[in-house]
Amino acid sequence: MRSVQLRARRMRGMTLVELMVGMTLGLFLVAGIGSVFVATGDAGRTTENLSRLQETARTAFSMMSRDIREAGLNDCGRVDKVMNVLGTAATPPPAWAAWNEGIRGFDAGQDAGNPVSGTGVGQRVATEDALQLMKGSSLGVSIVQTVVGAGATTPAALxxxxxxxxxPGDIAIACDATLATIFQITNTNPAGGNLQVVHNTGSSVSPGNCTKGLGFSANPRDCSTNGVSYSFKPNSRVLRFESIAWYVGNNGRAATGGTSLFRMRIGNTAGAAAPVGDELLEGVSGLEIDYLVDGATQYVDATTVTAANDWGDVIAVRIHLSLTSTALEANASGGAERMQREFFHVVTLRNRVS
Structure with a gap:
């Protein structure tokens, strides 16, 4: 039989050069994977920030458009005369209830009354525009008749x-085809099988009514106790008065940009009606608004419309929003910055476009 002899071989390991080459290749591989991971993360953050900005813009335009389209609307249509009996003989109606064709804009730096400009949380950023809108609620009730008073006494209930x-304390509008009157409800109660909306004078509510009369009087308005009496015919309407303002305000969160889009409304606390600002969308850093007047071909700013007394002829509003991401992302120089985008939207006023 043939025998086979096996020769034992000496064990050999990697040389130092081979080890260093392998480590170098490994480092290149890890660095490549790491760079891909970082790039993917940055791209993901960029995509997420952009998506959030686009969603913020869509939401903002949707909510603002709803209010703008309904500016000046009430259940009685566009009436010839508007009377406001809020306040006292010595105190005019508050700015948030001073009806001016249902729409009024304020350019950057202009005092809007409410919202108040300042650096406090909820206050308007003075370098941005603001938009004030007024309308009647979509939910109204019919007037059965005006309560008739005795003798020369003006009725104070509907x-x-x-x-x-x-x-009590709600701001309301009573209207028919020719007159709309803004007043504050002082009480509601049933009487003789019918329900009453009371609009008396006195200090039970704020800002109160300067007169019981809901009839029209030119400036200076008649703020005597009985004022100008007016009987709203059956099927006239009573509805809540809505005053809204859109503006960029301070949110107190500097770490995420510091500003948001706010919507001001009129709240009622124990009979006291006053503006309340609600923060709606974070990351809105700028608001610029221009207006198209009927017969014109160019949009103009609020100052121009006010100077020409053309608020009653505004038929469209162009909104320019500047949005800033709340999260930081890396820039080309190795630092961090916020993504910024500009968005535009045009809204027509529903009751002014033929």
Whole structure:
């Protein structure tokens, strides 16, 4: 039989050069994977920030458009005369209830009254525009008749079909085809099988009514106790008055940009009506608004419309929003910055476009 002899071989390891080459290749591989991971993360953050800005813009335009389209609307259409009896003989109606064709804009630096400009949380950023809108609520009730007073006493109540949506302190509008009157409800109560909306004078609510009369009087308005009496015919309407303002305000969170889009509304606290600012969308850093007047071909700013007394002829509003991401992302120089984008939207006023 043939025998086979096996020769034992000496064990050999990697040389130092081979080890260093392998480590170098490994480092290149890890660095490559790391750079891909970092790039993917940056791209993901960029995509997320952009998506959030686009969603913020869509939401902002949707909410603002709803209010703008309804500016100046009420259940009685565009009436010839508007009377405002809020306040006292010595105190005019508050700025948030001073009806001016249902729409009024304020350029950067202009005092809007409410919202108040300043650096406090919820206050308007003075370098941005603001938009004030007024309208009647979409939910109104019919007037059965004006409560008739005795002798020369002006009636201070309206009989209506329902009072469930009203409470003392609410600001309301009573209107028919020719007149709309803004007043504050002082009480609601049933009487003789009908429900009453009371609009008396006195200090039970704020800012109160300067007169019981809801009839029209030119400036200076008649703020005597009885004022100008007016009887709203059956099927006239009573609805809550809505005053809204859109503006960029301070949110107190500097780490995420510091500003948001706010919507001001009129709140009612124990009979006292006053503006309340609600923060809606974070990351809105700029608001610029221009207006198109009927018969014109170019949009103009609020100052121009005010100078020409053309608020009653505004038919469209162009909104320019500047949005800033709340999260930081890396820039080309190795630092961090916020993504910024500009968005535009045009809204027409529903009751002014033929």
């Amino acid at each position: 009989w209506v079909t329902d009072t469930s949506q009203f409470q």
